[in-house]
Amino acid sequence: MPELPEVETVKAALVPVMTGAKVRYAEIRRPDLRFPLPTNLKSFLEGGTITSVKRRAKIILIRAANHVMMLHLGMSGSVRISDHKPNSQPHDHVEIAVEKQGQSHWIVLNDPRRFGYIDLVHERDFNNHKSIAALGPEPVSIADDPEPDNVLDIAYLNKALEGAKAPIKSFLLDQRQIAGLGNIYVCEALHRAGISPKRKAYSVKGKRAARLLPAIQDVLHEAIGQGGTSLRDHKQPDGKLGYFVQSLKVYGREGEPCLACDTPIISIKQSGRASFYCSICQR
Numbered sequence: 304m305p306e307l308p309e310v311e312t313v314k315a316a317l318v319p320v321m322t323g324a325k326v327r328y329a330e331i332r333r334p335d336l337r338f339p340l341p342t343n344l345k346s347f348l349e350g351g352t353i354t355s356v357k358r359r360a361k362i363i364l365i366r367a368a369n370h371v372m373m374l375h376l377g378m379s380g381s382v383r384i385s386d387h388k389p390n391s392q393p394h395d396h397v398e399i400a401v402e403k404q405g406q407s408h409w410i411v412l413n414d415p416r417r418f419g420y421i422d423l424v425h426e427r428d429f430n431n432h433k434s435i436a437a438l439g440p441e442p443v444s445i446a447d448d449p450e451p452d453n454v455l456d457i458a459y460l461n462k463a464l465e466g467a468k469a470p471i472k473s474f475l476l477d478q479r480q481i482a483g484l485g486n487i488y489v490c491e492a493l494h495r496a497g498i499s500p501k502r503k504a505y506s507v508k509g510k511r512a513a514r515l516l517p518a519i520q521d522v523l524h525e526a527i528g529q530g531g532t533s534l535r536d537h538k539q540p541d542g543k544l545g546y547f548v549q550s551l552k553v554y555g556r557e558g559e560p561c562l563a564c565d566t567p568i569i570s571i572k573q574s575g576r577a578s579f580y581c582s583i584c585q586r
């Protein structure tokens with residue numbers, strides 16, 4: 304599943320080809336993904352000029368004409384960008400052709416499992432949209448996007464942890480607490496911070512909380528730098544795989560030795576998701 308670093312990689316690839324570009328045409332090849340596609344999506348896109356491409360949590364935000372097109376890649380969504388009209392592949396659901404300074408690009412959304420979605424909302428309603436309104440702060444600051452005042456810091460983290468009875472693993476996956484963290488990077492951040500995924504969130508304080516914040520931010524920055532993690536479905540928009548999979552220390556390594564202490568990595572289920580951790584290094 305694309306997580307924040309993968310979505311950030313897609314967004315960063317879209318910025319130079321879409322920002323300031325005019326949409327020549329849009330082909331919408333089915334009426335729905337996870338939800339029905341907006342009926343005015345084609346007319347919104349065609350002839351419009353894209354003013355910005357940003358990201359909030361795992362949602363790509365494409366703005367034009369006082370509207371925000373919200374693109375979520377779901378479980379298996381990916382984006383291809385090419386400088387010629389691409390050959391159609393199975394599960395290519397949306398194709399957008401854009402032109403900027405005489406240069407054309409094609410952007411294709413592919414999503415075999417169709418858990419992704421596209422929504423279109425007026426700018427004035429954006430902050431109240433159900434996918435946006437309840438989101439916590441962004442875990443990392445990336446090149447002015449999002450706004451710097453909406454990024455996780457130690458004061459916010461300490462306050463949010465106070466009184467939170469859920470295990471720290473579930474707390475970190477809760478998008479209302481921190482936006483955009485997913486299973487892979489939470490497992491990795493907890494390992495780096497030496498915190499057991501089973502520990503109650505409220506008991507993560509002092510030195511532990513002080514280790515947790517940079518662990519989250521470092522793991523995300525490193526993954527973004529390597530184009531994300533490619534497990535099953537996700538490729539970067541240029542077709543290359545993300546390389547962070549080679550840097551995973553616990554995720555997917557059940558039974559393999561901990562790289563720090565040789566103890567076999569354990570896998571348990573928490574809220575239906577697999578948690579991977581070392582019972583010696585993480586307390």
Ligand SMILES: [Zn+2]
Nearest residue numbers: 561564581584
């Ligand atoms: Zn260990």
